[in-house]
Amino acid sequence: MFAEAIESTAQFTRAIHIISRNLDSNKIIAGAATLFFLNNEGYALTCKHVADVLVNAENLNKNYKAFKEELKQSNGLSNNSFLAKYNLKENSTVQMKTKFINCAEGTQNMNIQIHPTLDLALLKFNGFSKLNVQKFPIFKKNSAEIKQGKTLCRLGYPFPEFTNFQFNQTNDEIDWSNIGVEATPQFPIDGMLTRFIGDGKGKITGIEMSTPGLRGQSGGPLFDNRGLIYGMQSRTKHLHLGFDMKNKVIPINGEEKTINNYSFLHLGECIHVDVIKDFLRTHKVKFEEK
Numbered sequence: 274m275f276a277e278a279i280e281s282t283a284q285f286t287r288a289i290h291i292i293s294r295n296l297d298s299n300k301i302i303a304g305a306a307t308l309f310f311l312n313n314e315g316y317a318l319t320c321k322h323v324a325d326v327l328v329n330a331e332n333l334n335k336n337y338k339a340f341k342e343e344l345k346q347s348n349g350l351s352n353n354s355f356l357a358k359y360n361l362k363e364n365s366t367v368q369m370k371t372k373f374i375n376c377a378e379g380t381q382n383m384n385i386q387i388h389p390t391l392d393l394a395l396l397k398f399n400g401f402s403k404l405n406v407q408k409f410p411i412f413k414k415n416s417a418e419i420k421q422g423k424t425l426c427r428l429g430y431p432f433p434e435f436t437n438f439q440f441n442q443t444n445d446e447i448d449w450s451n452i453g454v455e456a457t458p459q460f461p462i463d464g465m466l467t468r469f470i471g472d473g474k475g476k477i478t479g480i481e482m483s484t485p486g487l488r489g490q491s492g493g494p495l496f497d498n499r500g501l502i503y504g505m506q507s508r509t510k511h512l513h514l515g516f517d518m519k520n521k522v523i524p525i526n527g528e529e530k531t532i533n534n535y536s537f538l539h540l541g542e543c544i545h546v547d548v549i550k551d552f553l554r555t556h557k558v559k560f561e562e563k
Contacts, residue, residue: 275426278500279461284408285310286494287376288430288457289319291326292438293369294447296361299440301447305457307429307493307506308376308396310406315377315398316558318549319492320507324385324394330369336360337367341445368447374456377401388552391478392507393544395556410494412502414562416547419466425482425497426463427506427541429490433457462487470542478548485509486541495543501563504543511537 291304306326308319340359347355361367373380381400388394398404413419436453440446462484470479480495486506495504518534553560 274424274498275461275463278426278496278498279428279459281408281500282309282410282428282494282496283459285406285410286428286459287317287406288374288459289323289327289492290372290374290433290435290457291330291369292371292447292449293366294440296363296365296367298364299442301438301440303433303435303438305430305433305435305489306491307489308373309492309494309505310376310404310409311553312409312559313404313406314559315401315404316553317376317396317398318505319394319396320505321387321392321394322508323492324387324396326369327371327383328385330371333366333369340367370447370449372449375405377405378403386556388548390472391544391548393505393549393552395552395558409561410496410502411500412550412560412562413497413546416545419480419503419546421466421468423466423497424463425466425480425495425503426461427482427486427490427493427495427543428459428461429487429493429506430457431460431487431489433489457489460487460490462490464541467540469545477545479507479545480504480543482541482543484541485539486543502546502549504546505549506541507544508542510540510542512540514538 286309289306293302306323308317310317377398379402380398384397386395434457437450437455439450464482464484467483468481469477472478486509490506493506494502514536516536522529
């Protein structure tokens with residue numbers, strides 16, 4: 274049903290790879306997020322919480338570097354006071370780096386515009402020599418046709434498989450590597466439009482889906498079987514179903530086991546297409562609609 278739409282949408286949807294490590298740990302944590310380009314000027318959309326990661330990564334790295342420099346000059350004194358000074362606690366994230374996959378070549382810097390109230394952000398790649406995108410999205414024009422029961426699809430990059438990173442023990446630094454898997458496969462997930470989400474003032478701002486948006490799909494497009502964009506994946510909420518089982522005895526492989534189970538329904542929430550288009554018009558970003 275969505276095969277051709279996925280092929281079309283994939284042409285402007287891209288992954289953001291994220292690596293991080295916590296205090297007193299050499300283990301690198303890999304994660305991912307999603308963006309999709311809007312036009313040949315280098316504008317792209319993602320979630321506000323993804324944009325926050327991009328901004329905070331640099332601040333985290335600077336904070337940890339300053340902590341290490343002051344600790345080095347302390348002549349072996351206890352680091353407890355320095356931990357408090359730099360707001361570092363056990364399992365605090367101290368280093369983070371991000372990488373845009375197959376987006377643009379020679380990018381010099383990026384501008385970020387945040388929506389004032391919603392989980393929506395506009396990225397602008399600047400100074401690139403080549404944009405690695407030739408096809409761009411077409412947004413749904415008549416939102417009155419978006420109705421409960423419509424089947425839609427999301428595309429993004431959950432389940433990260435990239436391994437091209439390393440920890441440099443000498444420099445106490447995480448970094449990207451030329452060795453390992455560089456890509457993470459795209460992953461679509463469909464679902465039914467269950468309800469609309471409002472802002473409390475009567476305006477529809479979101480679309481709720483019957484299936485979850487997966488971690489890593491944040492910032493990915495929501496689209497129909499023609500590839501028209503209906504919104505953008507934002508978050509997943511968890512509704513308690515009430516079908517709880519407490520100390521229930523069931524047979525497993527011939528043995529009786531006592532289990533506890535608490536059931537939840539996981540529903541994806543997407544930013545509505547009308548909100549996206551209004552945001553783009555506010556910032557004078559060109560886009561297509563149909």
